[in-house]
Amino acid sequence: MSTTLTPTSIAPTVQVEGLTKRFGSFTAIDDVTFSVKPNKIYGLLGRNGAGKTTIMQLLTGQDFATDGDIRVFGEGPVENARVLQNICFIKESQRYPDDFQAKHVFRSAPWFFENWDAEFAERLIRDFRLPLNRRIKKLSRGQLSAVGVIVGLASRAPLTFFDEPYLGLDAVARQIFYDRLLEDYAEHPRTVILSTHLIDEVSNLLEHVIVIDQGRILMDEDAEAMRGAATTVVGQRRAVDAFVDGHEVLHREGIGGLASVTVAALSPSQRAEAAAAGLELSPVSLQQLIVRKTNVAATEFEQSA
């Protein structure tokens, strides 16, 4: 397979089959299969502890799979310099040497990332107002996130991971990250995998969404398709109940005689039908959709247990 890593690769950026990772008796990742296409921005979404960081550690060869197959640029990533050369993954919980100041990170990063853009890094350092001469241990949570974000952006690795990049960043800094990522991505297309549990914050950024929950893939869909994947129907309880009968119900809530029910995608004729019945339809945000879906999964899980 070593011939696949010529200067260009047309293999899927990531191809994972039957991936399982156990820590003792705990199954963190449970028989997961998915692939990542080149030059798209992926969202790896899920609740805390769902297995997002574990998946990223497995994809970058930082951890070892219990079972299953991982291909990154067509090859296994573990201890494979040809593959790892193309990856940048600064974990949310990344450890830095105690004696490091931020300047040591930016001094050493270009040695490891061939496409490193020093000017871009300097601009980002100014944007995030990151103090270079302070020990990393003394940085605030937001400043620590900024270090990872700057390395991730300026390294321009063909496969870049952002692990909870928003953690501790204020609204201005988050907007800077969002803007710089899109600008630079447009000029230098690459595959980006962004993990977060703050879904609404990033939903406009994502082209494809993979939702994981309790180590399993819950959704693996185009982001645009997902945005229209569910609708909330609001109205008189009786009218709503009559309308949603036969639909896949994701969520239901109500006050008094009013009901609000989230159902799977509706066809234009169904929409017309709802309007005729005096029901209100409202779109469901990505975050709401995922919350609904993960809740459904949780109740199913409880019932089966």
Added chain:
Amino acid sequence: MTAIAPEAVNLRTTPASAQRIWRVVRLNLVNKGTTIWVPAMIMGFIWLVNYLIWWIIWAATPVAERPHAMDGTQWSGGGSYIFVYMLVVGIQVISMTFPFALGYSVTRRDFWLGSALTFVMLSAGYSIGFTVLSFIEQWTNGWGLGGHLFTSVYFGDGGFWERLFIVFVAMTFFFFIGATSGTLFMRWRVNGLLIAGALLALVIVGAVALITFTQSWPAIGDWFTRMGPTGVVAWLLLPTAIAALAGYFVLRRSTPKS
């Protein structure tokens, strides 16, 4: 090559192994304060404190007894500080720089080889400095007071190469013992250190029992005398090599816990 598929990705060329190892060396040395300036400054301070103590002894002792009084300083352990420091550097390279290097997508193999090269380079640099200081100490008759710090008995009184060899070997020993302990912790956490420590203790007790029951203690004493400091230190190369090899294989399957 104009017909590149729209989804083709331009991958980076992979640098040669030597280049990948060298950048790990640079990463280990990026903060010169920790690896060079701090130990040098502390060593300088130890020298200063020793110098003051020698001066007190020197001033408080009658002239006739001075050479005898200052003789005792040849048992000075002040120089051992630098070796313990290197043990800690060895541990930190694994506990802190290794998890960081993984974030830079370095392979474990390249990291271990690069760090091993760093240890050898630092040992060479420090042993040259240490040896030069030992000759200055000798030529100035113990900094003018007959004191011993860099010429204490543990480092022998051989020529330049002999002294250099002793300090170099001792230093690599401490680096690799530290780093390999670090890999045991990285892979098996506390259990790894406990079990390795327990095994080591059993081996030592076993050796003591063997020597005692075969009444070989005098022979052991003879052996140390016959080997001299250089010969004894040369045997340190064996555990150093074992540690270096073991550390490599332990690290290859290690993952930092977040």
